[in-house]
Amino acid sequence: MIETVFDSERLPVGERFASWYEMTRHALISTRVRSEDAADFRASARVIGTNTFQVSTEVVRSPLRADRTAKHIRQSDPEQYLLGVIRTGTHGFSQRGREATVGVGDLVLFDSSQPFRACYEGGAHQMFFLPKAVLPLPATEVAMLLATPLSGRDGIGGILSQCLREILREPAPYRAAEIIRLFDIALELLTTLLAHELHALRTLPPESHRQALLARVHTFIHQNLGDPDLSPQTVAEAHHVSLRHLQQLLATADTTPASMIRRKRLEQCRRALMDPRQSRRAIHAIAARWGFTDAAHFSRLFRATYGASPSEFRVAHESLVGGTTGGPRE
Structure with a gap:
């Protein structure tokens, strides 16, 4: 199991924002990060995962904007889906011309192979990273749900949200083999949730x-x-x-x-x-x-x-x- 921990409070003030950028670039995904409070940036993160799946919990106390551009994609594309889970605060996301404002309990999906923007005014969120190849749904259909708020407060979304929370529980109560199984369960739940959402959408388009x-x-x-x-x-x-x-x-x-x-x-x-x-x-x-x-x-x-x-x-x-x-x- 691979784990990364970051806390800006442990660093000199002048190094915090640059260190956050480097951590996210290596442990999460490459983006262009900007903050109006870069001089006194405050954030913490924990990332845990395997060679296939990762899940992170991030607490951003300073306003932050992260842009994944076409240049980032050309330089490096892990070909992943990213599922955001909002724990506190309100955040803004955009991809494929869609803009969504999501709040506590909401889920939102991204594609690493297409440009996106994430804006955080402050709050906590988790992110589930998975290879696009392991999701047994057509990419053309999943694209219909990108940057669209999904409920993580009840039903399948609620179970998925709780599963991801369990993976990141501290102190960690699970062995590596159990965390791997939780990742498998999270994939199954995400597949079920997206298939349910797509079923409702399929009655709308002509094709x-x-x-x-x-x-x-x-x-x-x-x-x-x-x-x-x-x-x-x-x-x-x-x-x-x-x-x-x-x-x-x-x-x-x-x-x-x-x-x-x-x-x-x-x-x-x-x-x-x-x-x-x-x-x-x-x-x-x-x-x-x-x-x-x-x-x-x-x-x-x-x-x-x-x-x-x-x-x-x-x-x-x-x-x-x-x-x-x-x-x-x-």
């Missing part, structure tokens, strides 16, 4: 049928990854469309049926190899669990995708889990 089919295809593939017989043809048949129609549908999301199945299976295997609870589980068993029937073929695909064999990846991750640091992640 709702295509969008709904795309969402069903994503969900079907995600739910059946462990079936070794899952294939583009079986996906097409399950949705009563031709294979050609399915290929055309997924081309709008810049992928193919086979590529989507392979990518999602590899991602599930990668997450399993990072899970301390599965450290004694044979790699070929993990591969088979997610539909790979040929261990050698799986190993070649994994290395081509992640730059290391499954066993090398597991060993490298095990050396990180359990270690913490008080400084920024490199």
Whole structure:
């Protein structure tokens, strides 16, 4: 588990704002940060996470504006979704031409691959960072919910909000393996929340049928990854469309049926190899669990995708889990 802690009160006044900028650039995401109180900047933060997920809690006592520009994206894009959870205060966010003012209990979603602005007048918020690839919903549909206030006070949003709060509880009551499981739960809750919100939106746009089919295809593939017989043809048949129609549908999301199945299976295997609870589980068993029937073929695909064999990846991750640091992640 990786941890970063920052408190401006521990630094000389003249170093606080610059140190905050460096911390957020390394541990969170690169933005252009400005504050009218830079000379006496006051803020604190704690970031905890794995190589896949991070969650932060930030208390900003000075007015602050953070802009992620096209230049930042060209220089470095982690290809993440960022989910903000407002704990105190009122904050402003904008992306894709939408502007939202969010208050206590609200949730708001961003895409790291598109410019955005966040304005804080003072208050506390948490941020959940996750790779876009692990969210089993079409990016074209998720884009409809960016910079849009979502409720985190009750229902699924409320459970998600509480889950993220638990990950950051102090003193930390959870072991690394339990925090990894909480991250998995947070992903499932976020998927459910967004799918619920999108269901309400799909009745509005003219192309709702295509969008709904795309969402069903994503969900079907995600739910059946462990079936070794899952294939583009079986996906097409399950949705009563031709294979050609399915290929055309997924081309709008810049992928193919086979590529989507392979990518999602590899991602599930990668997450399993990072899970301390599965450290004694044979790699070929993990591969088979997610539909790979040929261990050698799986190993070649994994290395081509992640730059290391499954066993090398597991060993490298095990050396990180359990270690913490008080400084920024490199």
